[in-house]
Each structure stands twice: as structure tokens, then as C-alpha cells.
Amino acid sequence: MAPHTDDGTVTDARYERITAGPPEVSDAFLRDVLREGFGLDPVTLRPLAGETDRNTHVVDGAGAEYVLKVTGPAERRAAEFQTALLGHLAGQDLGFAVPEVVLDRSGAPSRDVDGLLVRLLTYVPGRPLAEVPRRSAELLADIGAVAGRLGAATGTFAAAEPPPAHYWEFAHAGTALGASLPHVGDPGLRAAAGLIQARYLPLLDERLGALPVAVVHHDLNAFNLLVRRDGSRTRVSGVIDFGDAAPAPRIADLAVLASSAMRGADRPLAVAAALTAAYHAACPLTEAEIDLLFPLIAVRSAAVAATTARLAAGRLHGDPRHRSSAAAGLVRTLADVPAEVGAAAVRQACGLPPHAATAAAAAWLAGHAGQATAPVAGRLGPLDLAITGDCYDGADPREPDELRAAAREAVLHHGDGTPVGRYGEPRFLVPARRGADVTLGIDLFAATDTPVLASLAGRVEAVGAAGTDLILLHEPAEGVRFRTLYTGLTTVPAPGTDVPAGGRLGEVAADARDGLPPRVRIQVTAVPVADGAATSWTAVPREAPGDEQELWRALFPDPTPLLGDQDAVTAWTPAGDGALAKRHRHLPNSHPTYFSRPITMVRARNCRFYDEHGRSYLDALNNVTLVGHSHPRLVEAAARQLGRLNTNTRFVYDVLSEYAERLTATLPDGLDVVYFVNSGSEANDLALRMSRYLTKREDVVIIDDAYHGYTSVVADVSPSRYRHYGKPDTTHPTPNPDRYRGRYGYDDPQAGAHYAAHVTETFDRLAAEGRAPAAFLFEALLAGGGQVVLPPGYLAPIFQTAARHGAMTIADEVQVGFGRLGEAFWGFETQDVVPDFVTMGKAMGNGFPVAAMVTTREISQAFDPAGRFFSTYGGNPVACAVGLELLNVVEEENLQDNALRTGQYLRDVLAALAPRHEIIGDVRGQGFYSGVEFVLDRETKEPASEETLIICERLKDRGALVYPTGPAWNILKLKPPLTFTPAHADEFAAALDAVLEEGW
Known part of the structure; x- marks a missing residue:
């Protein structure tokens, strides 16, 4: 651990680079240097952020822009290294801009003035990525690809003398966290950062030294990536601030980038996966790098959050970007993500099996169902609790209480042996825009005290704290090792007990979770789930969010083979692909569908559709259902x-x-x-x-x-x-x-x-x-x-x-x-x-x-x-x-008047978006028949046809349905049911605002 003072200052000489701060110089000094050293007559000087350099934005009389960097003695070697690296990059076609070194009057790349090193770089225009809070999938892919291309380019640079060690190097992460954690005042954040420290630093100590090493940018965060808007597209235009560049594990840049870009994201793992996939395509990673990436992301995030607290406690200098609370939120999130899940997300993004041991277990199970003993006696019958289930007919899909009551009745009156809830089923109990939660196991709805038997021989590895859950460890073949997880039992055997196939595990408990009748749930995984950390038994998910199911299903594969040699119950599979194939086979090619990935709709009520995955969609386009879908009186x-x-x-x-x-x-x-x-x-x-x-x-x-x-x-x-x-x-x-x-x-x-x-x-x-x-x-x-x-x-x-x-x-x-x-x-x-x-x-x-x-x-x-x-x-x-x-x-619901009033309100809230989004050319309409016309240029009114289709696709992904119309297909046609409310209008406008903000 680095020595530190009571005010949080790190005193270890190795970190003088970060603690010394930028040199203090006057504007007069800067102007003299520019005139005498570079022959420039500056018109304006504007301070820029800098942790170790005094950075100044310079504009000369001709309008040319530069960055003047004044460096102290502690940073001299690093500055010279950076200058050489920029020279190396200047000769390469990167596809984005980086600063270029401007030679002084003598042709030298830098000048010594009063013991300070002065350099002049070209100014790279653009908007920091940090100022783009909403990022499209295309922008994330571009960010990852740019990082990969940069890594490939810097990786070919070799310098005789690298810069001295820096506080942010991953090799010193333990020291950085140790120095900063005592200054984290938030107990929850301190606990989360400490858990990351304990979980992942041993991995870094063990594996970091074996990873490929190359020169990296080393501070590839959202402030150092610049973007520009090209029409309606936002893309990376430049990379700046190479002051931390150094030889390091090559994966460092991607870890730094991901930890920065994931902050504030609704789905941080999806961001990490998108960046990794694009980076890997541009600069292929080794499997060892991929496996250590998530730990590096977590450690970097914890170090940033803890260092922010230390700097704030000591009121030290520092880039104001570090004061963001987004880093703290990400640390809490990453601490709750099991290590295997994080690793699986990036492995999957790179085309690798998310978890090799689980894949082997799933393959063995699929081929050995005949060796399994049914967990309960008697006949088993499938129970459809997905949105397609008949049990929900008549229930309002917007009301969870009605859905739950319908599901309960379906269980109680099943009449086909023991009802079995299927694996992979999107349970339609709480509709969600991201899709209903998908089951990661099978549920056997059996009467309380029904004996439950072990499907396969195994050893009790752990028992839940309440004594109602257990884990059986199985090793049925060489190289095959997995666990079965049983939830909802009583009188379970003790840990260490060997249980034969067909052996008694306990009885069905009386606990009626989620308002449904008693049941025992069975899951399968090769992931360790009883190590006492955040991956413990209590953290094992029973369901996965619908839009993350692919990842979670790779970690918790189908346990249906544990029901034995039967074919009545199978895993849930969506019908959409098959229905679409039959449609293409029997309908004319000219018969259209909405969207590039058509939606398989199952239910609708009032102003909302519901697809087969339980996702809900706000209907802003369907003028057929005038008084709302499935109006009870019309039904x-x-x-x-x-x-x-x-x-x-x-x-x-x-x-x-x-x-x-x-x-x-x-x-x-x-x-x-x-x-x-x-x-x-x-x-x-x-x-x-x-x-x-x-x-x-x-x-x-x-x-x-x-x-x-x-x-x-x-x-x-x-x-x-x-x-x-x-x-x-x-x-x-x-x-x-x-x-x-x-x-x-x-x-x-x-x-x-x-x-x-x-x-x-x-x-x-x-x-x-x-x-x-x-x-x-x-x-x-x-x-x-x-x-x-x-x-x-x-x-x-x-x-x-x-x-x-x-x-x-x-x-x-x-x-x-x-x-x-x-x-x-x-x-x-x-x-x-x-x-x-x-x-x-x-x-x-x-x-x-x-x-x-x-x-x-x-x-x-x-x-x-x-x-x-x-x-x-x-x-x-x-x-x-x-x-x-x-x-x-x-007449009775006064819907014509609602069309008049709410239709105008909808146009008002949409028109209010126009000052922020140049693509909006016109908003028009009457009542509940409105249009938003998109243009590439408001002066020429060139139709934004391609963009309009993309906007509709993105709105669909956000749970709002609308589609293009007009001769050029550049107009959103808004014609919702007459039951559309101001709240619906606000919801649609917010979705459109988000889509236009993120670009594509």
C-alpha cells in the first residue's frame, strides 16, 4: 500500500506524476512561448483540463487551433514518450484524428523554457463522448472498432525508454485501491469496492503478467474520445490525451474504455459486450485477455470511484470529470454481477462459449435423459404460463394481479398430472417493455409434502440458510461436472451427503412464492454457486430479464432432461420464427410486415400490444382499433x-x-x-x-x-x-x-x-x-x-x-x-x-x-x-x-373530444423536441392523425428516409410502435387509438427524444 497523509495525498514517489499537479504559469508566459518559440500570435487562450500538464486551447489570428502543453519535470519522460508515439501514429491511416506535433521554429518537437517542457499539438475538434449520454448500438460498435484500430496501431510502436510508473496502471491497482478505500465515506460503495478488490485482485496478481504487452493509450475514457455528428449519425472523430501512454497489458485500453462507457448505462454488460465484440474484430484478443477483461473493468471502476473519494477528501487538484457519481453507481452494479456472468458476457461477444463447463454439462444431459429419475412420482404435464397460455384469456394484460390469479387457477385446475412450468418460458406475470422474465429452471407444482427425488446421483454440496434449498454436485463422466439446484424443499439432507439417483431429497415446502401454488424448482449449472461471495446460493437468479436471456441460459442450461425419459414436457420455444417461415412459404412476397425483425404479437389491450416474449409496446400507429384493443364491451x-x-x-x-x-x-x-x-x-x-x-x-x-x-x-x-x-x-x-x-x-x-x-x-x-x-x-x-x-x-x-x-x-x-x-x-x-x-x-x-x-x-x-x-x-x-x-x-367515453385535446397535446410535446433535434422538419396533423417529418437539412428539406426507418426500429426496441409513411417514407404516421392519453403522449415523446439523442 502506498503511504498517504491524513488528507488523502499519496506520498509514494512512484506516483509523483499524479500528485505533483500541472505547472502554474501565467498567460503572459504562454503568449511569449507561442510568439518566440512557434511564431504564433495567439488571439484567445482557454484553459483545458489536465491532471499533470498545463493544457491551453489556442486560437491564432488565422483561426487555426492548437493545444499548448506545459509539462513539469516529473512528467518530462512521459511527454517525450508521448511525442514519439504521436509521430508514429501520424504516418498511419487510422480513420480518425489524433493530435499532431507542431515543430517549433528550430524544427524541434518541444522546447525547454524555465525548466518546463513546452509542446504544441494540433487541436482535434469534436464533442467528448461523455457528453453523449445516449449511445446507439452503431455508435458503440464504432467506439469499440476505433479502440481496436488504435490498439493495433500503438501496439507496433517501440520506444527505448518508457515513461515512469503511473498511478492508474493495472499493475498498481492494489496500491491505488488500498490508498483510496479508507476515504470512501459511503458504506455501500466502500463495501462494493472492497468486494471487487477481494474478488479480482488475486486474479490480476496471478494472470496479468502473462498477458500480451504493447504500448497503449492507457486513458481511453469517454472524455478522450471525440465524436462528431454527420447528418443524423454520431461517430468517433478523434482520440486525444496520450499523456498516460505506456507499455502495459494490451487489454488495458479496452478495460479502461469499457469501465468509462458503462457508467450510467441501463445495461452495462450489454455495453461491455458491444465494445468487446467490435474491438476484437479490429484487434483480435487472446482467450486469456478475454477472460481477464471483466475483472479489469471491475477493478478500474472501483479504483476510479475510490480515487474520486480520496481526491474529494483531500480537496486535491484533479480533472473535474472524476467527480461524477456514475462511477460509484457502476461499482455497485459490478459488485452484484457474479464473476462468471461478467466473463460470460465478454466471451460470448467474442464468439467463445460463455462457460465451457456448463456447455459440456448441457450436452451430457441432453444425451442422457434416459438415465434420469423423475423428481416426483406420476405423470407430468406441461403448463403454459407464457403469454400464449389460455389461462390469461379474459385477464387484463396490464394488471399483474389478474395475471397472477389466472396463472394460479391454471395450476390448480391443470388436470394433466403434475403441472410442470417450462424452462426458458417468459412468464407473463408482470409485463415489461424488456420482455417478461425468462425461467432458468423447471417448476414442478406439486402438493405440499410431496416427496422429491434426486434425478441423478450426486453429493449435497450446500444447503440454503433456510434449509429449503440444496445443491447437488454431479460428476457423471470424465470432464463433466455440474450442479443441480433444488429450491422449495423441506427436510433436506446435510452437506456432504451422497444421494443416489432416485434418492429422497425432501418434500415440497408449503411456501407459495409469487402468489403461485407450492412448487419445487430445479436448475442446472456448472458455475460455482456456494463459495460464500456474491456468487453464493442466495444470488442465483430464478429468472433472467428477457433481453439478457441468451447469456443467462448459457450459464443455466435446460434441466428438462432431469424429468427422465418423457417427451410431454419440453423447453419453451418461440413460435415467431416458424410462423414467419410459413408466412413466407404461403403468402405472396409482396405482403409486407412491419419492421426488419417482425414482432410476433399475441395479445393487446387498449393502447398496448404484447408479443410472445411478454414485451409490451405502446401502440401509436393502429387506427384500426379506434377505441383501443380488445375493448371489453366490443368483445x-x-x-x-x-x-x-x-x-x-x-x-x-x-x-x-x-x-x-x-x-x-x-x-x-x-x-x-x-x-x-x-x-x-x-x-x-x-x-x-x-x-x-x-x-x-x-x-x-x-x-x-x-x-x-x-x-x-x-x-x-x-x-x-x-x-x-x-x-x-x-x-x-x-x-x-x-x-x-x-x-x-x-x-x-x-x-x-x-x-x-x-x-x-x-x-x-x-x-x-x-x-x-x-x-x-x-x-x-x-x-x-x-x-x-x-x-x-x-x-x-x-x-x-x-x-x-x-x-x-x-x-x-x-x-x-x-x-x-x-x-x-x-x-x-x-x-x-x-x-x-x-x-x-x-x-x-x-x-x-x-x-x-x-x-x-x-x-x-x-x-x-x-x-x-x-x-x-x-x-x-x-x-x-x-x-x-x-x-x-x-360517445359515452367522450373519445372524439379526447382526440381533439390529446391529439394537440401530442403534437405540442413532439414539436417541443424540434429545437434539440435538427432532423425534425415538421410536425403536423389533426386530432389523432399526426405526422413528424424528418429531413437531413431543414433548408433543402432533403428527406431522411433511411433514418426514419431506423428511428421506427429503435422506437420499437424502446417499446413504442410507429411506422413511416409519405412518398419518401420519411414521415412518422401517428394514429393511435382514441383512448390514447397525455401520459401515453409523454411516453412516446420521451422514447423519440431518446432515440434521436442517441443517433445511429
């Missing part, structure tokens, strides 16, 4: 009607008449004849067919970029469809009235009239050519066109012109009807017009297929000579019952 209405009658409309039933009456009551007078169909495409198809029949014309005027459906007729009037095969001569698109990108902007109060003029001119031109149009087909808010709100005054002159030319008007309300726009129940009402036809679908049945076209009695009768109209399933009793109840819910 009950559908089930009730389905149990009574479901037939076609050629029969008479009251619910059809009642629904038609209620539906037309929401529309302007005169629109009172309903044609029930199954989809919005059919409704638009029928409206066009009637328009053409009645006018005896074929041409149709539309708005460019609109979408009206998939049938042949409506695809021909949907630019997003016909652009793939050519625009029909009878279709006439007019300019998209987009006030963000179009000719007439938000600043034009007559934008509506100006855009309308293009439509009226089209009508007049066609009429002059003798081909007056049959209809004008429009969306009241352009969805596929980019969430474009029709400007005020747009539709009225178009309707007047259409009437003058005898053309019919069709309002496509499939996307925006039923109160979604807030201001009115139907979108066209916001423009004070009444169309000839109103088409509707999607939200009409809250996910149940129902659609309609409504027109006047006069128009309907004029179409009657065309023949009977009949849609087999259109207007069926179940569809009508659901549609009728939906109207009741919208």
Missing part, C-alpha cells in the same frame, strides 16, 4: 351476437336496421342510405362504380400521393399503386396540398384556395377536352400522402366546380372518420362540405371487418337499374353489433 358484443346469430343481409335482423340508423345519424341530412361491405377498398370501388354509372363518364380527379385501396378500380386511382404499372389515362392527379413541401406554405393564408385552383383547372381542362370527370375522390386528411392536413378553404371551391361540371364527390373516410380528427366526427366536415358519397372502414369495427358506403336515396335509386347489390358478409349481425357498440363507446 362481449361480438361474442354475444356470434352465439345468437350470424348470417347475411338477405335475412332481416334488428341489429342491421338499428346500426344503419345510428350510423347515418352521425352524417349530414340526406346521407341516409348505407351499402354494407367488408373493407374500405370495396367501399371506394363501389362509390366509383356508381359515379361512373350515373354520369356515364370514366375520368376521375384525385389528389396526388393519395391511397384508396387494393381492388383494380381503386388501385387505378391510387398513385402509390399505379406508379408500379403506369397511370391510367382516366386518372388525373392534382398537387398534394402539402404546406410544408408544396408551392404554397404555412405562411400563405390563401394556400387552400391556391391548391384548390389546380383542381378546378383540371376539371375545366377535362371538360374543354370533352371528357368531364365522373368524380372527385379525396381523403379528408392525406394518410399515405404524408399525414397532410387539407388547408382551410381547400374543398369548398372544388365542390362548387364539381357540381358545375356534373361530377360526383367521394369522401374517403376510411382512415380518418369516426371522430379521429377531433374537430368533427367526419373529416370532410372540417371543410364545411357535404359529399355525394362517404366511404368508411378500418376503425368502423375496431378490428372486426366491416365497412360501408353511404349516399343519398336519390343517388341510390338512380343506381338501382344496374342490378341488385349484395355483399355476403357485409353488414352481417356480428359486424353490426360491434359497429353499434363502437358508436356507443365513442
